[in-house]
Amino acid sequence: MSSPMTTTTPPTNMLLLVHSAKQIVRVVSNEAKVVKGTDMKSISVLVGKPGDGLSLVVGKDGLIAAIGFDSDIKTKYRHVSFERTVNASDLCILPGFVDAHTHPVWAGDRLAGASYMDIHNAGGGIHYTVDHTRRASEEELFSLLRERLIRMSKSGTTVVECKSGYGLNTETELKMLRVLERAKREISFVDISITYCGAHAIPKDMTEELATKAIISEQLPAISRAIRLGEISVDNIDVFCEKGVFEVDSSRQILEAGRALGFKMNFHADEIYPLGGTEMGASIGAEAISHLEQVSDTAIQEMARNESIGVILPTTAYILRLPSPPVRKLIEANVPIALGSDFNPNAFCLAMPMVMHLACILCHMSLEEALVASTINAAATLGLSGSHGSLEVGKKGDIVMVDVPTWEHLIYQFGEHENLIQMVIKAGFVVYDKAHQ
Numbered sequence: 001m002s003s004p005m006t007t008t009t010p011p012t013n014m015l016l017l018v019h020s021a022k023q024i025v026r027v028v029s030n031e032a033k034v035v036k037g038t039d040m041k042s043i044s045v046l047v048g049k050p051g052d053g054l055s056l057v058v059g060k061d062g063l064i065a066a067i068g069f070d071s072d073i074k075t076k077y078r079h080v081s082f083e084r085t086v087n088a089s090d091l092c093i094l095p096g097f098v099d100a101h102t103h104p105v106w107a108g109d110r111l112a113g114a115s116y117m118d119i120h121n122a123g124g125g126i127h128y129t130v131d132h133t134r135r136a137s138e139e140e141l142f143s144l145l146r147e148r149l150i151r152m153s154k155s156g157t158t159v160v161e162c163k164s165g166y167g168l169n170t171e172t173e174l175k176m177l178r179v180l181e182r183a184k185r186e187i188s189f190v191d192i193s194i195t196y197c198g199a200h201a202i203p204k205d206m207t208e209e210l211a212t213k214a215i216i217s218e219q220l221p222a223i224s225r226a227i228r229l230g231e232i233s234v235d236n237i238d239v240f241c242e243k244g245v246f247e248v249d250s251s252r253q254i255l256e257a258g259r260a261l262g263f264k265m266n267f268h269a270d271e272i273y274p275l276g277g278t279e280m281g282a283s284i285g286a287e288a289i290s291h292l293e294q295v296s297d298t299a300i301q302e303m304a305r306n307e308s309i310g311v312i313l314p315t316t317a318y319i320l321r322l323p324s325p326p327v328r329k330l331i332e333a334n335v336p337i338a339l340g341s342d343f344n345p346n347a348f349c350l351a352m353p354m355v356m357h358l359a360c361i362l363c364h365m366s367l368e369e370a371l372v373a374s375t376i377n378a379a380a381t382l383g384l385s386g387s388h389g390s391l392e393v394g395k396k397g398d399i400v401m402v403d404v405p406t407w408e409h410l411i412y413q414f415g416e417h418e419n420l421i422q423m424v425i426k427a428g429f430v431v432y433d434k435a436h437q
Helices: 037-041 070-076 116-121 126-135 138-154 170-186 208-228 248-260 277-283 297-306 314-319 327-332 352-362 367-373 376-381
Strands: 013-021 023-027 044-047 054-058 064-069 081-087 092-095 097-099 157-163 191-199 236-241 264-269 288-291 309-312 337-339 399-402 421-426 429-433
Touching: 013 070, 013 092, 013 399, 023 054, 023 367, 037 327, 037 367, 054 070, 064 070, 097 352, 097 376, 126 170, 138 157, 138 170, 138 421, 138 429, 157 376, 170 191, 170 208, 191 208, 191 248, 208 248, 236 248, 236 277, 248 264, 248 277, 264 277, 277 288, 277 297, 297 327, 309 327, 309 376, 314 352, 327 337, 337 352, 337 367, 337 376, 352 367, 367 376
Parallel strands: 013 081, 023 092, 097 157, 157 191, 191 236, 236 264, 264 288, 288 309, 309 337
Antiparallel strands: 013 054, 023 044, 054 064, 092 399, 399 421, 421 429
16 A cells, blocks of 8 residues: 655646545556566555545646545645546546557458358458458448447446558458547547557458568558658557468567558567467567467566566457467466557457456456556557556656446456446546446
């Protein structure tokens, strides 16, 4: 348990006061940018006292200005005018969740039955979605994306990593990136980190060699031009490094080409076959590597040595009936763990509380570890943990207010998040209020 912190000189007007909470789950209170090993089980939680709850103040800049007991905040801010005051009596406050891995721009639903690679090799799966996404207009894709982001927001997500990848050609990949850029500029209820994932599959009319050449010599230069013109922005590059898709050498070439343009490397590896993609990614400094169902002991040590973050996607292991990744081994080796929903046509999950629950059951994570992985560590995969992922003075005022006996119930009560989450606040503004839905 930590001691509350407050600012020293409050201004005369502020954006938001939330008061009377019974718990404020800060996650970290020491400005840590990433948490690993046994520290993932030690989170910072403030608990109110009888007759004296907890308050949180957000300034006009959307940043947290103060956290503390009601009595202290009331005294310090007695001459301050707040634009909005929220009574959080008997509620628990958590940071907004960060979804570290999603594929939210696509058209064409899929219902799977065979194995993932059987469907893929038969020309279905990703290729089915690619066909529909190529035919869809930007307006259609934006409308679908916006609805999905709204549902994520209602489930407590305030930051989301969003990939392209259902284009596989320059025209459609740029279309998807423009849709994401529009969402980044127009949608205020979530922050978006954009990932280019043109290497999501081999196009039907290409070999791996030709697809790799097309990405490096055609798609990436076109994306670079669009960035220079201010049409899009890209934060990360992703590759589906998998047997029969982009294998290790091709994946390395594509990742390094993206790095040369300034993108963070944040990619799929060792999901279905133990191909060695994780060792490769760690060796070239990948910030984050996702899936890891088939990761080797050697790769785990490489990740720890190179400080790559493992992004675990329990919904995918569950839906595709894959072995769960060896999360306990990863944590014991001091590899930081983040969580993502892997929202896509084949793993239709938009709610991080359900992801956290599955992480506890399938991956043997503790409740505390699952929360750390969905907040500060997930933010770290996107380079955002200095501003997001915990409730600390100076960070974004992104909070989730939950009607539960203690914060753990949000994860424990599987599938009940729609009933438990009462309010979601983004940068000090209420973006979801259950009482007014």
